[in-house]
Amino acid sequence: MxxxxxxxxxxxxxxxxxxxxxxxxxxxxxxxxxxxxxxxxxxxxxxxxxxxxxxxxxxxxxxxxxxxxxxxxxxxxxxxxxxxxxxxxxxxxxxxxxxxxxxxxxxxxxxxxxDEQQRKQWLEPLLAGEIRSAFAMTEPEVASSDATNITTHIRRDGDEYVITGRKWYISGAMNPDCKIFIVMGKTDPDGDDIRRQQSMVLVPRDTPGVTVKRAMRVFGYEDHSHGGHAEVIFDDARVPASNLIGEEGGGFAIAQARLGPGRIHHCMRLIGMAERAIELMCRRAASRTAFGKALAQQGVVHNWIADARVTVEQLRLLVLKTAWLMDTVGNKGAHTEIQSIKIATPRAVVDILDRAIQLHGAGGVSQDFPLAELYAGARTLMIADGPDEVHQRSLARRELKKYL
CATH class of the missing domain: 1.10.540.10 (Acyl-CoA dehydrogenase/oxidase, N-terminal domain)
Known part of the structure; x- marks a missing residue:
């Protein structure tokens, strides 16, 4: 290798x-x-x-x-x-x-x-960084860990689709530069195949019937830099039928295609967050004295730093293996590894950040260091893009299938 x-x-x-x-x-x-x-x-x-x-x-x-x-x-x-x-x-x-x-x-x-029109109208300004966007999938009324639970209704009415539903924790939606939502809802709620009931449509923010109701906080943070996380109401919001992405019933498959790269990108960035935490731990330990001894000389601090380094090296190798598999055999062929990193990485990085916060004392939970905000972001990723338990369930079933 x-x-x-x-x-x-x-x-x-x-x-x-x-x-x-x-x-x-x-x-x-x-x-x-x-x-x-x-x-x-x-x-x-x-x-x-x-x-x-x-x-x-x-x-x-x-x-x-x-x-x-x-x-x-x-x-x-x-x-x-x-x-x-x-x-x-x-x-x-x-x-x-x-x-x-x-x-x-x-x-x-x-x-x-x-399609070409959708790319011209929305992809090009996104690529240029001229506008921002949001992905409206999660709902407060159902367990969104199971995407088939979605209740938002997308109804065809002549040359238009009518969207009705309530979404929350829609990242980026508070930013005034957010001009477009990709909304996932059900076009065939009574269909026999529960994975063919959903579709995705493009809904401009200024569409009548779209209300960005409030900002949702994460551990008290409003996450200004990412444009916040919003509760959004769609009340008979009408868009042209040409705003459908792909085909009716293709929403679930599109979501899966979207989430695979998203999950590994989160894990890549999480490793960077852990590296920042290790750096801050080392700087803090080298600059502080407690009970007549530098923190850098305390055995428990040695253990925290050593364990963090070992963990990061393990995670990085697993993420790189997953990336290589996605490139060589595709997302489906890397399914086990994608789920493995999604389970392992946020959990381990939360632990590293927790130790770094502990080492910083009161400063660790303050706004003077990035650790508390990093912790909130990492802990959220144990829920976002599928909670740990969903991935564990799927991963265990795949392992057991070899023996049952």
Whole structure:
């Protein structure tokens, strides 16, 4: 096995690491200051636009898209170390490089399943970073861990679709630059095949009947940098029938195609979050004294740091293997590994961040360090894109099938 990065990956790694050091990390404090002066907390702070311009100038743009017609044309294996680097500053770096969820998944959907008009109207401005988007799937009234439970109704009425339903935790929807929703609902709620009942439609934000009702907090955070997470009401919202993505009944399959890359991207960034936590732990341990001894000399701190390093190395190898499999045998062939990393990575990174918070004492839960916000994001990923228990259930069934 060859563990070396290829020439293109290494070139982009060097550029991205320099971009992070020179532009992104210094911008973290600037972004917090600028947010206080905004008319709305959901507006994009000016420094983010500066970062986006610089990233485009350096060719660090749309790195996530494997289709070279629209993006960098990188494989999952090439993108993995880059996403890890961006994960060290998840509030700024992914947005700065136009590699932030949910836009990444939405662009992939439009690339794979959108028609020419849909790509021209919505994909092109998303690729240019001119607008943002949201993916409306999760609902408060049902257990959304089972996507077949969705109750939002998409009814055909002549040349239009009429959408009625209630969604929540719709990421990015609070951002005024969010101009388009990809909405998943049922066009055939009584169909025999429960995985052919759902469809996806494009719903512009300004469509009559669409109401962004309120911002949903995550452990008290409103996640301004990602455009928040909103509750959205669709009350007989009408869109042209041409806004259907793919075919009627194809929504479940599109969702699965979207979530595979999304899950591994989250895991890539989570490893970067863990690396940032280890760095902060080491700096804190080297600079603080307790009971006449530097924290760096305390045995329990040694254990935390050593365990974190071992865990990160294990996770990285599993994620890279998964990326390689997705590139060589496809998402379906890598199903076991995708589920494995989705179970293992958030859980382990939450534990690392918890130790880092503990080492920082009161500072760890404060706004003066990124750890508390990183923890909230990592802990949420034990639920997002399918909770751990759903993946465990599916993974166990696949293992047991060999013996039953």
């Amino acid at each position: 060859d563990f070396a990065f290829d020439a293109r990956t290494e070139e982009l790694r060097v550029k991205l690491l320099a971009f992070m050091d020179e532009y992104v990390y210094p911008a973290e404090a600037v972004a917090e200051e600028q947010r206080d002066g905004l008319a709305s907390p959901w507006e994009t702070v000016p420094v983010v636009e500066d970062l986006k311009a610089e990233a485009r100038r350096q060719g660090l743009w749309n790195l996530f898209l494997p289709d070279s017609r629209y993006g960098a044309g990188l494989t999952n294996l090439q993108y993995a170390p880059l996403a890890e680097i961006m994960g060290r500053s998840p509030q700024l770096a992914p947005t700065a490089t136009n590699c932030a969820a949910p836009d990444t998944g939405n662009m992939e959907v439009l690339t794979q399943f959108g």
